[in-house]
Amino acid sequence: MTQTYPMTTEGELSLRIASALRDAIVEGRLIVDQRLPSEQELAEQFGVSRPTVREALKRLAAQNLIRTQRGATGGAFVNRLSFHEAYSQQITTSTLLLSMNQVDFETACEARYALERACVPLSAQRRTADHLATMRAEIHRQNQPGLSDESFCASDVAFHRALVDGAGNPVLSYQLAGAVEAMQPLMNMITFSARSRERIVGFHTAIADAIEAQNSALAETALAALCSYTIDLANNVRAQRQTRTT
Amino acid sequence: MTQTYPMTTEGELSLRIASALRDAIVEGRLIVDQRLPSEQELAEQFGVSRPTVREALKRLAAQNLIRTQRGATGGAFVNRLSFHEAYSQQITTSTLLLSMNQVDFETACEARYALERACVPLSAQRRTADHLATMRAEIHRQNQPGLSDESFCASDVAFHRALVDGAGNPVLSYQLAGAVEAMQPLMNMITFSARSRERIVGFHTAIADAIEAQNSALAETALAALCSYTIDLANNVRAQRQTRTT
DNA sequence: TTATTCTAATTGTAAGACAATTAAATGTTT
DNA sequence: AAACATTTAATTGTCTTACAATTAGAATAA
Numbered sequence A, B: 001m002t003q004t005y006p007m008t009t010e011g012e013l014s015l016r017i018a019s020a021l022r023d024a025i026v027e028g029r030l031i032v033d034q035r036l037p038s039e040q041e042l043a044e045q046f047g048v049s050r051p052t053v054r055e056a057l058k059r060l061a062a063q064n065l066i067r068t069q070r071g072a073t074g075g076a077f078v079n080r081l082s083f084h085e086a087y088s089q090q091i092t093t094s095t096l097l098l099s100m101n102q103v104d105f106e107t108a109c110e111a112r113y114a115l116e117r118a119c120v121p122l123s124a125q126r127r128t129a130d131h132l133a134t135m136r137a138e139i140h141r142q143n144q145p146g147l148s149d150e151s152f153c154a155s156d157v158a159f160h161r162a163l164v165d166g167a168g169n170p171v172l173s174y175q176l177a178g179a180v181e182a183m184q185p186l187m188n189m190i191t192f193s194a195r196s197r198e199r200i201v202g203f204h205t206a207i208a209d210a211i212e213a214q215n216s217a218l219a220e221t222a223l224a225a226l227c228s229y230t231i232d233l234a235n236n237v238r239a240q241r242q243t244r245t246t
Numbered sequence C: 001t002t003a004t005t006c007t008a009a010t011t012g013t014a015a016g017a018c019a020a021t022t023a024a025a026t027g028t029t030t
Numbered sequence D: 001a002a003a004c005a006t007t008t009a010a011t012t013g014t015c016t017t018a019c020a021a022t023t024a025g026a027a028t029a030a
Helices: A013-026 A039-046 A050-062 A083-100 A105-126 A129-142 A149-165 A170-188 A194-212 A216-245 B013-026 B039-046 B050-062 B083-100 B105-126 B129-142 B149-165 B170-181 B184-188 B194-212 B216-245
Strands: A066-069 A075-078 B066-069 B075-078
Touching: A013 A039, A013 A050, A013 B083, A039 A050, A050 A066, A050 B050, A083 A170, A083 B013, A083 B083, A083 B170, A105 A149, A105 A170, A105 A194, A105 A216, A105 B105, A105 B170, A129 A149, A129 A194, A149 A170, A149 A194, A170 B083, A170 B105, A170 B170, A194 A216, B013 B039, B013 B050, B039 B050, B050 B066, B083 B170, B083 B184, B105 B149, B105 B170, B105 B194, B105 B216, B129 B149, B129 B194, B149 B170, B149 B184, B149 B194, B194 B216
Parallel strands: none
Antiparallel strands: A066 A075, B066 B075
């Protein structure tokens, strides 16, 4: 039997069609890798033109819900939403959310470290040699004198990624991707002096040591210290800017 | 000066145009509430047809990056991504991620409670009377005997939302929305006996008491207990199902 | 059998037309 | 002059038709 797609009765057609198909996917009536009817067939089923169907499909494609293939056996297929795709979606959304809503640095920072703190006990317990090696490598990079602020921040993100991934829980990693990565633009606005870098690396080393020793409490302490230090740093930068402009 | 939108040189046109516009928004070259050129103008600027431009715009609309208005002064406008919209996007993505990737209940559960645990210290410190009242009200509802499993789970979600929101950090609330809400379908698969409900309500009461007393450590303990009890419950349900089918 | 060509299906893109909607300009009446 | 009604222009939403590009599979030839 051919499937039918219940549709709402108000709003733009392409939106209604997209919603109908999305519901079918979310509710499992269309399963992963299943091929949707061709655009022509969809147009007939919904009683609309092909361009309208296409607009609806593009909406779904933007959410990575479907992929399309050209050619004889082509069409639109229900996508298995990979963790990787979900990561990047989440990072985009989080970044926009932070930049558009005047979220102050302190709030974002607090959220980020609170979430990381949640990972610490698991990470201390389960971290592999790989995770430890990544953390050490990033610490080493952060010690290079010629490193730009952007690269320093990127390395910072990589370090914390390793910490989070060490928990060995992909759901946790996914949820945290946004929080950690979206902070980078905000972090980039802080100019790191050699002195402050040194201290941050110190905190990182303390965290890595604690994780290696599987000492959860110690790692949490070091993380908390890093959090408050980062916030202080941001406040100082802001204060300096105000002094300079007045 | 009219803005130009740097475009990549491979892939589908509508995708490239969408990416070019998205970059302009993310990088701040198009700011909130700014009006994009009309579809006609965009088509000319990019050297493509209007339907192609429209497909690109639908992609952006699907991500809540733009909104469109008809009429004389209509057009596409850069959207301020609200926390509310970001919530629902995140919930949809998280739900799909969980349902499509065979994430086992234990992993999802672990992630959820680890994240909630991150909120507890802040929530214990900052929770308002409102948050406490919501938690108490949901506990009361969960005690009603006639409550369906779905309603019980929904109330459970509401309770934990209040716990998370109590931290008073919108970024944290946003990040957790996915983790908590996306769990509901998984939770719904557990049939709650009267006995198990009673115990869950007991944990909830302990959490609410601890939060009210601003005792963070106690709340964390109760949350951890709830976590392991929930996982046990799920394991039992699974074991029973296997017994029944064999 | 293997390689090549053809064919049909499907998506990607284009062009033009008309409908629906909306705000502003214009006209009309009191 | 002010309030109200009408027209107008701009813009998005949708439809129709057509063609290009791509791809798998079938048909064909070596």
